[in-house]
Amino acid sequence: MGVPIKPSEITPEAVYISRRRFFRDTARLAAASLILSACRPKNTPSPAADASAAYPAPAATGCADELGDALTDYQDVTGYTNYYEFSTDKSGPTRLAANLTTSPWSVAVSGLVDQPHTFDIDEIKALFDQEERIYRMRCVEAWSMVIPWIGFPLKKLLELVKPTSDAKFVRFETLYDPEQMPGQKNSFFPFPYVEGLRLDEAMHSLTLLATGLYGRDLSPQNGAPVRLVVPWKYGFKSIKSIVKIDLVSEMPVSLWMASGPNEYGFYANVNPNVPHPRWSQATERRIGESGRRDTLMFNGYEDEVASLYAGMDLAVNF
Numbered sequence: 045m046g047v048p049i050k051p052s053e054i055t056p057e058a059v060y061i062s063r064r065r066f067f068r069d070t071a072r073l074a075a076a077s078l079i080l081s082a083c084r085p086k087n088t089p090s091p092a093a094d095a096s097a098a099y100p101a102p103a104a105t106g107c108a109d110e111l112g113d114a115l116t117d118y119q120d121v122t123g124y125t126n127y128y129e130f131s132t133d134k135s136g137p138t139r140l141a142a143n144l145t146t147s148p149w150s151v152a153v154s155g156l157v158d159q160p161h162t163f164d165i166d167e168i169k170a171l172f173d174q175e176e177r178i179y180r181m182r183c184v185e186a187w188s189m190v191i192p193w194i195g196f197p198l199k200k201l202l203e204l205v206k207p208t209s210d211a212k213f214v215r216f217e218t219l220y221d222p223e224q225m226p227g228q229k230n231s232f233f234p235f236p237y238v239e240g241l242r243l244d245e246a247m248h249s250l251t252l253l254a255t256g257l258y259g260r261d262l263s264p265q266n267g268a269p270v271r272l273v274v275p276w277k278y279g280f281k282s283i284k285s286i287v288k289i290d291l292v293s294e295m296p297v298s299l300w301m302a303s304g305p306n307e308y309g310f311y312a313n314v315n316p317n318v319p320h321p322r323w324s325q326a327t328e329r330r331i332g333e334s335g336r337r338d339t340l341m342f343n344g345y346e347d348e349v350a351s352l353y354a355g356m357d358l359a360v361n362f
């Protein structure tokens with residue numbers, strides 16, 4: 045299918061002429077301009093008028109991740125999602141989540157903490173500086189993307205509520221509202237969606253609470269208004285539309301552990317050497333690319349996170 049050229053992609057004449065002058069100038073500047081245009085991924089939206097003023101510009105930190113991998117198209121990031129509360133197919137959530145009420149919204153943080161607090165979503169955005177982070181997202185189904193998130197380290201929120209010394213794990217819960225989330229009427233999955241992290245994983249500086257992507261508020265199908273992003277783990281750990289965060293002493297049972305304990309473990313670290321019972325995890329399909337690429341240990345974040353699992357058998361603790 046042909047992709048129609050959008051008016052925004054056609055270079056206005058004035059820009060074209062000044063660009064020609066620019067190219068005549070010096071080779072060095074010409075090279076810089078090539079880098080700039082290569083940096084603009086196809087179909088990048090301009091910043092939304094309603095985006096929080098505190099948000100950095102889209103892809104403020106660059107056009108690619110730290111490995112040089114290009115950002116995945118905005119259309120793919122928002123059009124190809126997993127959100128079982130709405131639909132089990134990839135395009136369903138885009139349509140079915142469109143009217144999810146994301147304001148007002150609050151996130152209750154409690155359990156083994158000295159200062160339990162229920163945060164309003166606006167409070168969350170005001171309290172914590174929102175920064176852009178470009179992360180690879182690797183789904184357990186063996187597809188992947190590169191996404192410019194907006195958010196802040198979960199660690200900052202946890203420090204505010206002050207976990208007690210008994211707190212060993214963090215348990216997250218998604219909104220439960222079958223009227224708004226038709227997929228929750230499917231009794232096959234034990235909704236609400238629950239996920240968990242060990243406290244040290246939750247406190248790791250890569251672990252993000254995201255409120256936006258591509259310089260705008262999160263779209264509902266991507267987990268608005270606030271979701272977790274843990275880039276070295278399979279995507280299902282990155283729970284969407286969070287309403288509850290509890291500090292607990294025991295390892296939480298996630299929705300996926302409850303529905304398929306032989307297939308989905310608690311850790312779910314991306315690992316090319318440990319196959320899923322029904323498929324290999326050695327390679328993956330990067331959305332927007334043809335062919336397959338090798339899957340990287342810990343999704344390419346090995347230097348940052350391997351020490352969290354020192355001495356653990358990752359085939360047993362999968």
Ligand SMILES: Nc1nc2c(c(=O)[nH]1)N[C@H]1C(S)=C(S)[C@@H](COP(=O)(O)O)O[C@H]1N2
Binds near residue numbers: 121
């Ligand atoms: N509440 C909830 N969170 C969820 C899911 C879900 O179905 N429900 N799907 C997970 C899966 S399997 C993946 S791969 C990622 C996908 O995030 P994305 O759709 O924003 O790319 O979200 C995860 N978070």
Ligand SMILES: [Mo]
Binds near residue numbers: 183
């Ligand atoms: Mo996934």
